Amino acid sequence: MAFICPYCFESIKKIDDVHYMCTDVGHNSSSILEDDPEFARYRGLPSYTRTSHVVRTFNKRDPKCDVCQARLTRMLCPVCHNTLPYGIDKWDLNFFAVLGPRAVGKSHYIGVLIKVLEKMSKEFEWSISPIDSKVNDLYNKKYANSLFSKKKGIDPTRRVTLDIYEPLAYTIKSFNGRVAGLFFVDTAGEDVSADDYAYTIQKYISNSSGIIYLVDPLQFEYVKDRIGARDSNQANYTNTLSVISQVYRSGRGMSVNKKIDIPLAVVVTKCDVLLREPTNATEEEVYLGSDSAINNPRKYGVFDDENSRQISAEMEAYLDRVSGGTFPMAVKNDFKEYRYFAVSALGAEPDASGMLKTVSPIRVEDPMLWLMKKETDVIRPPNTQESVKKTMGFLKRRLNV
Ligand SMILES: Nc1nc2c(ncn2[C@@H]2O[C@H](COP(=O)(O)OP(=O)(O)O)[C@@H](O)[C@H]2O)c(=O)[nH]1
Ligand SMILES: [Mg+2]
Ligand SMILES: [Zn+2]
Numbered sequence: 001m002a003f004i005c006p007y008c009f010e011s012i013k014k015i016d017d018v019h020y021m022c023t024d025v026g027h028n029s030s031s032i033l034e035d036d037p038e039f040a041r042y043r044g045l046p047s048y049t050r051t052s053h054v055v056r057t058f059n060k061r062d063p064k065c066d067v068c069q070a071r072l073t074r075m076l077c078p079v080c081h082n083t084l085p086y087g088i089d090k091w092d093l094n095f096f097a098v099l100g101p102r103a104v105g106k107s108h109y110i111g112v113l114i115k116v117l118e119k120m121s122k123e124f125e126w127s128i129s130p131i132d133s134k135v136n137d138l139y140n141k142k143y144a145n146s147l148f149s150k151k152k153g154i155d156p157t158r159r160v161t162l163d164i165y166e167p168l169a170y171t172i173k174s175f176n177g178r179v180a181g182l183f184f185v186d187t188a189g190e191d192v193s194a195d196d197y198a199y200t201i202q203k204y205i206s207n208s209s210g211i212i213y214l215v216d217p218l219q220f221e222y223v224k225d226r227i228g229a230r231d232s233n234q235a236n237y238t239n240t241l242s243v244i245s246q247v248y249r250s251g252r253g254m255s256v257n258k259k260i261d262i263p264l265a266v267v268v269t270k271c272d273v274l275l276r277e278p279t280n281a282t283e284e285e286v287y288l289g290s291d292s293a294i295n296n297p298r299k300y301g302v303f304d305d306e307n308s309r310q311i312s313a314e315m316e317a318y319l320d321r322v323s324g325g326t327f328p329m330a331v332k333n334d335f336k337e338y339r340y341f342a343v344s345a346l347g348a349e350p351d352a353s354g355m356l357k358t359v360s361p362i363r364v365e366d367p368m369l370w371l372m373k374k375e376t377d378v379i380r381p382p383n384t385q386e387s388v389k390k391t392m393g394f395l396k397r398r399l400n401v
């Protein structure tokens with residue numbers, strides 16, 4: 001079965017194509033100095049010397065070290081030479097690219113989403129684990145320490161350079177024993193609208209099973225003019241989406257007149273701001289207030305399609321209004337399947353110095369539930385569970401993380 005490397009996002013046709021690292025003590029010590037051009041390329045270095053032995057050719061049925069004959073178990077991606085997690089070829093192949101211009105809230109979204117998915121283990125009967133300790137360290141260093149320990153916003157992401165990704169790769173084991181891989185790359189989006197940069201992350205975009213495209217309502221002139229906004233970044237969501245579509249098509253060798261057939265989740269971020277009650281006619285044009293469908297609780301333990309469609313219709317109409325009609329049209333013209341969502345990673349605006357009182361996410365799981373329902377087997381069908389009746393007031397009883 002083909003699988004995707006969580007480091008370089010190259011699609012590997014079959015498990016026999018991997019390389020191995022010999023873990024025998026004799027072959028894994030400082031006395032071994034071996035050139036590793038694959039890893040050097042991945043890291044963007046002119047050369048790289050490793051202190052372990054890589055085996056490129058071996059008997060496929062019984063892989064053994066070509067020098068010391070030790071049995072080989074540690075698989076390396078043949079393209080980038082990062083260690084592959086055991087069993088990767090058996091996972092449902094799924095990763096969703098999180099994309100969007102600078103400051104839309106990608107880093108906060110990913111950081112909070114992972115925590116929320118973990119917290120939802122009981123509801124959905126799944127368990128989520130990082131593929132290795134490096135992932136866990138990265139998550140703690142980059143997200144958890146600020147968000148949940150220091151209660152502070154996350155520092156702006158540095159640009160991904162020269163094909164180096166630090167992926168957040170998890171497996172999700174579900175109620176029916178299926179395992180799906182969930183990979184996220186927190187791209188520095190300031191350049192996703194610039195063609196050059198978008199092409200450096202082409203593999204990430206074009207090998208994904210779905211796209212989560214983040215849209216910050218505060219970056220639309222229409223909204224800013226009416227309520228003012230702290231961040232001065234101004235993005236053209238319509239153009240950025242068109243760059244992403246082009247990159248996807250060219251990566252897959254698709255014709256330009258064909259609609260893209262992976263699902264697109266258009267996710268309006270920072271919806272805490274939109275849920276404020278309007279106090280005058282101008283604010284009414286941009287605030288959704290307490291009548292918004294975002295406030296309707298979803299069903300427990302399943303994907304609540306009806307609830308999600310209501311929000312989608314509301315957000316599509318909203319983006320149609322604030323983008324002067326251009327954005328939803330671009331979505332419709334480029335993607336076969338799409339849905340709109342509204343989320344807030346933090347649940348409230350950080351104060352002027354970036355400190356957070358609490359982290360109370362709003363609906364951050366919705367896009368993932370929709371995508372996972374479509375693309376994987378990890379979510380129960382709606383009618384098999386009695387607890388469907390148990391509609392819970394999630395929003396009233398927010399999940400503080
Ligand atoms: N009000 C509000 N602000 C948010 C939220 N998430 C992120 N922000 C703010 O948006 C800005 C950009 O967020 P960041 O995640 O760094 O964006 P990125 O550049 O797309 O990774 C930061 O100043 C955050 O404080 C949210 O849920 N609500
Ligand atoms: Mg970021
Ligand atoms: Zn790789």
Ligand SMILES: [Zn+2]
Nearest residue numbers: 022027065068
């Ligand atoms: Zn060996």
